Amino acid sequence: MSQSCSIKKCIRTSRGLCDCCQQNLCLQHLNEHNASLVSQLNPLIDEINALSDCLKTLNIQKTIANSREKLEQWREDCHNKIDCFFEEKCQELDQLINEKVDQQREELKRMHLKMTELMNTQETTRQDIDLLKSTIRQLERNMNNIEQKCFTINTRPLIIDETFVFIKKTTEQELDLSTLSPVCRKITSPEGTFGSLTSNDQHLLIHQEPYLCLFDQDMNIIRQTLWPYDAIRDMCWSSRLDRFIVLEKNNIYLINENTMSIDNVHTIEEREWLSCTCSDTVLFASTAEWGSSIMEFTLLSTIKLIKEWKCPLTCTKDEAINSIVYNHENLALMIMNKSKKSLRIELRYAKTLNRIWLLQLDIRWVQNKAFRCCSLSCNEWLVVDYETGRLLQITKDGKIKKTIQYHPIPYCATLFDLNKLAVSTVNGVNLHTT
Template identity: 30%
Template sequence: MASSDTQLTTGVNEVYDERFEEIHNSVENTIELFDNGRGCRSVKRGTFGCVLGHHSYSSGIHRIRLRSDYGITFFGIHSRSKPLIPDDMVYGNYESNPSIYGWGANGYGISNGMFAQRTFTNKSAGVICFVLMLNCDEHKLNIINENTNERGELNVDTNHTPFPWCLFVQISRMGGCVSLVHPPSLTFKLFLPSAMPMAPSTIKTLEHPIIDSETTDPQLTSALELWRQEAYRMIDHYCEKKREEFIELRHEQQTAVKPTTMQSIFSPLTIDNDKIYFRSNRSASKNILPFQKIGTEALLEQNHGCIAANEQHFLIIQADILFLYKHSWPPIRGLPWTYGEIYDMFWCSALDQFILISEQHLLVFDAKTAQLSPLPLPDNPETINFYGGTCIGNVLYLFTWGWGSSIRVYEIRPMLELKRVYQSPFPCTTDELIMHCTSNYQVLAMVIKNCQDEIYLNLYSPTNMERFWSLKLDLVPGHRNIRCCSVNDNDWMVISPDSSSLIHISAEGELVNKITYDPVPWYGISLKNNDILILSDNTMTTYRLY
């Protein structure tokens, strides 16, 4: 039987604790593991790489759920007792080993290391979820494509693939990413303080199956203590760095022809409530379309198709007037808007101001003083045509318009500073452009258009622009911009004015629902308490999702 912690469900062992641990590649560092071995992804392109699972299977029936996040991937089994030999004639491919049985994510089957048959058509786009069934008792391997419900079966010759079996996953030379899918759980995400300039790029995540308990999870207690210790180490490192900077500056002043006095300015360290937060991982997203509960509705004629919000206010342009509204709708401020077409606007909590992007202008609006002023960037990119952006904590992301859109990343506090510039092929290639970019607490979502007029919703890591998943949308680009916003913290809503539609996308990159929305929607933003606001030609409507 399987040497793993499993749960018996109607005679089938649901394997909850499988993980990847053994990497094989003909070129070093082709593949890396992440999320404590629950995922594997390509690091280099040009050669194949594969990973083996931790557990061994010799009897019983075992059910493993996997997810192909992107790229060309393969799932199956391999005999633990057989060596894995790369085929150098096909870029180090491992599928030709006689002990390999399984399927590629595009539907082809491999039996005894040779092509068997195309099991499913794989018409699904973006993230694909599979169920792999290891029937050791009957020497069979089964697969279910959960996106299309297509199924396949292979008879395993134990002369070529003797027991024990192990999980086998291969990523092609074109790159890809595979994750193990675990049961519904409570997830704890621990963000290190982004106020620190050297804050690490990783996010600590803990996941556990939900159990009945009135006591604090010991793993959470341990993680909180480790998080606290790491935060203090970051503070110590930051202070030491500043001490060295001070010594160097003081030495320069002492040797200067005209020494001047120095000042030390200390900004308070703030840690917002979202550095550690809890959310429930749901196996399926709740369909929120069509909206059932209307919160409030207001007439906003001659608006420019953009809106931003914080916890107290809405900001919108109507008939060349920049209006600040309270959530209770009466306008409290109005300023002339003379900066041309507005491209995007969003709230920046680190600045405590709204950021507005228009033709050749990058502006900030202070809701407390009702003042509109330029936002000077430290690298002075006056010739760059920014088209939109978003903020995550202390980091500002601004993207450009045009094919091969680039993204400039700025740290806001203690001073605005350019940290990185991303260009083709990340986050998009030279035949792609960014139509819109937004975020939630932890990831970036972008609406991408390519030269074939295909539209995708892509999810990216904010620290390295790694693409988590990509979903092709059944939309045709028109004259108006397609936008997106987060809903329910983890899901996404795509707003398409030209097709007059709203599209609900799950956190895993799967289509939940698509509806026609009347009047034509222009923009959407997520509000507190999981409310959502939809801006149309002449109205602004808020909806209560629950």
Template identity: 40%
Template sequence: MSQPCAIKNCKRASRTLCHCCNQNLCRDHFNEHDDLLNSKLVPLADEVNTLNDRISAINLNDMMGECRQELDQWRRNCYKTIDDLYHQKCQELQEYVSTRIDSQRQRVTELRTQMAELIDKQETTKQDIADVTSTIHDLAQSIESIEQNIAQVDTTPLKLDDTMIRIGEVKTQTCILSKLSTPSHTIGRSPTTWNAVAANDRFLLMHNNSKLCLVDGTYSVVKCANWEYGLILGMCWSSSFNCFIVLTKQKIFLFNENTATISEIHDIQNGNWHACGCSDYSLYLSQSDSNSSVFQFSLPSTHLARRLVTNQNENREQIDSITCNRGTILLALNNITIQAKTIQLRSENTFSILWSFQLDVTYNSNRTRCCSLSQNQWLVTDWYTSRIFHLTQNGLLKATCTYSSRTYDIILFHSNILTILTDGRIDFHKI
């Protein structure tokens, strides 16, 4: 005997088993069920066609443009690194050869003076003849050695690792603030240390014990130079100079990572400076008199290109931090008039505001510092409250946390090591 149709209130007998829903249905309800399922194919087919249109409309050259820019920038940086090392070694070769020749020239001059004195006195002894003969012999050998091989240059082939460039799917930047509980490494700081750091792809520059120190990827101090120029207000890396820029209140200095030497930039006049930041071809400076201005200097010429104003009204606004990244400038603004701290992202070309974010902190006059992350995201730290803010590329708050100590400065080192300056130490967090 057949079973009744599974549809409620249907009195007809079932005619078939629907394998989709595993129900016994009569002919009419089975046809309705079948038609309903088939009708869903049309909108699904439309969605497939839409996806096909989207994938067909993708312009590979346009989509790969930014990635190619990254590769081109990497290539330019590598070429510049090679050129800089080449010129440095050419200078070392010149100095070595000049020193070697000058040394022998000095010996020849001294010998000629000695010979003139002997000839003038006409009291030459056998010992004098023996001494002069021996000196001539030694000089002849030294000069012959120079003539045959003035210097030896030993080079090591440049080893390129395929892992230097990784290509793959973009991974969403996770919230890194959850990884800041325990540092992977710390470096102690003396009480007289100035609160600023900078980094390039090789070294971290810090001030400690009255010295500028370079720290490598193993957290080892590899080079130092005595610092005798007073309070350091900011540091940044300049690819145009291939040097670190060190900012004081009245002067600007270059720190050469290869020679660990310090030199002053004389072309930029004293300006009551407060903060600094560098892009590929520009140096940006702000002043400590709350005039809402950013001064852009072209590099490497260091001539003033333009003065940019962040605030058109009469509010007193101090620019505490300047961070450049991929054609944008992130500014940490301290508006003294309305007592508010704001983060602004601006276009480097037009200086127009891309987005603005007001920090939810107890107002204070202490400096706010910023650093860039991957995928055009940012970290902002407020010293007074020890809070760190993670902002997205669109200026939205992704996360926030309160650090265990006062945070003076923050920077990303080697793309995966977050470096935080605190009271008495520098903390390194792998992210």
């Protein structure tokens, strides 16, 4: 027996079952349904064409610029080591020649004294004469040897091992907080330590009162330097400058990971800093005030202020930006609301600050302390909740993916070497594998 069309108020007979919606439809509505689906192809075609145009204009040199800089730095370091080794061998050669010459000079000096003695006494023997002649002939031979060759140099060709530089394709794997390993390394921090931390591909930078300390991937301390300045508000790494950036109340400092030297690069007395992050070319810093601003600085030989994004574009007058983190041309902002005692995370386009998504968090803050977040693999985010002692994993489209309790109370976190998560707590820093 024939069925009626499933569309409301349609009295026509069904002509077929639609695979998409599993409804029995008449011919007209089947055609309309099909036309609706076909119409959705046009924007997809536009997106594919846009991606094709993007691929054509892709600047390969810009994409690999940082990696080439790393290879160039490796080459320069190797050249410097060879130059140093060459200078050492030249000095060794000079020392050897000078020792030979000094020996002959001493022998000549001794002969002069002997001759002076004989001339003063006006007495000599055949034996004295023969000995003097023999000594002179030996000195001649020795000096000829010096001029010709008194040493040999043996060299071996420099063999470059392929393992000196290893290039591998990195594949991002989604992190799942529920499978986070137990603490595999732990650093206990002394009283007075600031909880900020950051990392690059090789090292983790943390504060251990009264020092700034650099740790390797096994959490072994490799370098440290005295930190004589005010409280550290935040830290980040700049691949462009090849330096760590440390934010103090009114100052911005650069830290050289090789020497741990500290350089003050920018001071704005009337502004207080709270958080910082870097793109390839720009340093972003948020101000510690209600109605926070976001300041942009160039990352060149000199760091200069180029733009200030102000309230209400950044946030409202009774809100503050606790944390700012850059990843893949976007900025994640942790925004604290003063009147509602609430907290949210927003994702913005770094170039325009236009909002991509917003997620209101189930956190009601009591302590007026900064909430931090960090970027994870696959464009996801991690929010550190010190109020209730939790870590919240946020998807790339702004949804809560996982929430876990964390003890002791966490303050800050950073993804270290892609598969390690470092978390600063009230007691120190914990390292987990992901």
